[in-house]
Amino acid sequence: MTNSESTTPESTTRTAQEGTAAQSTTSAADDDVARGKEYLHEHTPRLAWAQHAPEVYKAMVRLDAAARKGLDPVTYELVKIRASQINHCAFCLDMHTKDALAAGESVERIVQLGAWEESKHFYTEKEVAALALTEAITVLTDGFVPDAVYEEAARLYDEQELSQLIAAITTINAWNRFGVTTRMVAGHYKAGDFK
Numbered sequence: 769m770t771n772s773e774s775t776t777p778e779s780t781t782r783t784a785q786e787g788t789a790a791q792s793t794t795s796a797a798d799d800d801v802a803r804g805k806e807y808l809h810e811h812t813p814r815l816a817w818a819q820h821a822p823e824v825y826k827a828m829v830r831l832d833a834a835a836r837k838g839l840d841p842v843t844y845e846l847v848k849i850r851a852s853q854i855n856h857c858a859f860c861l862d863m864h865t866k867d868a869l870a871a872g873e874s875v876e877r878i879v880q881l882g883a884w885e886e887s888k889h890f891y892t893e894k895e896v897a898a899l900a901l902t903e904a905i906t907v908l909t910d911g912f913v914p915d916a917v918y919e920e921a922a923r924l925y926d927e928q929e930l931s932q933l934i935a936a937i938t939t940i941n942a943w944n945r946f947g948v949t950t951r952m953v954a955g956h957y958k959a960g961d962f963k
Contacts, residue, residue, distance in 0.1 A: 815950045828942065835935035838928060842873060843895055847902045847933070848940045850881050854906045855944035858954035870959030897921045898933055905937045 818825035836844055845868040852860035865878055880887040884899050891899070901921045904913040922930055946952075 810953055811951060813951050813953055817946055817950050828939075828946075831935075832939050832943070835932060835939040838932045839936055840894075841871065842868075843898050843933075844936055845871065845873060846877075846881065846891075846895060847898055847937055849878060850884070850899055850902050851906050851937060851940045852944055853882055854903065855941065855948060857944035857947040857952075859947040859952035860940065860944055862954035866959040894924045897924045901933065902937050905934070906941055 848864040880890045904917045
């Protein structure tokens with residue numbers, strides 16, 4: 769997640785855009801129903817958390833902006849998509865996939881993210897190290913980030929870049945947890961809405 773990922777005073781524009789998106793989604797859904805394809809009903813979010821905790825939300829927006837500084841924008845989006853896949857955050861996955869595509873990322877590389885270890889040839893050495901670190905930080909089942917994963921990232925990134933990368937991974941994990949816990953609804957985001 770980034771900037772305005774929940775209902776906030778700043779999201780008045782988003783509400784209008786969602787209405788437009790809902791209309792276009794409805795006509796596309798109507799076309800699908802006519803072809804015999806009917807989708808499940810969209811769930812309702814549990815809580816507009818940003819509205820009820822605006823200071824936390826604003827701090828998250830500032831943290832997100834600070835974490836991205838100095839990082840390659842492509843790597844930054846790949847990390848956000850991969851963490852969102854692992855955490856099952858549909859809202860963030862929708863957002864960051866659309867932003868990556870709009871920024872020129874290939875569909876092929878985005879599709880392969882779910883199996884990046886078997887398709888490393890789609891990514892640079894630094895991107896592979898960032899993805900490995902993303903998984904290690906996101907899935908702490910062993911209670912720590914393995915030395916080999918950290919050392920590989922430290923070999924390819926200088927200390928400032930590595931610090932920013934760790935901050936970016938930590939930040940998207942926090943956004944994911946807000947999105948999953950409050951059941952934010954995917955599908956209405958348009959690339960660049962919250963830049």
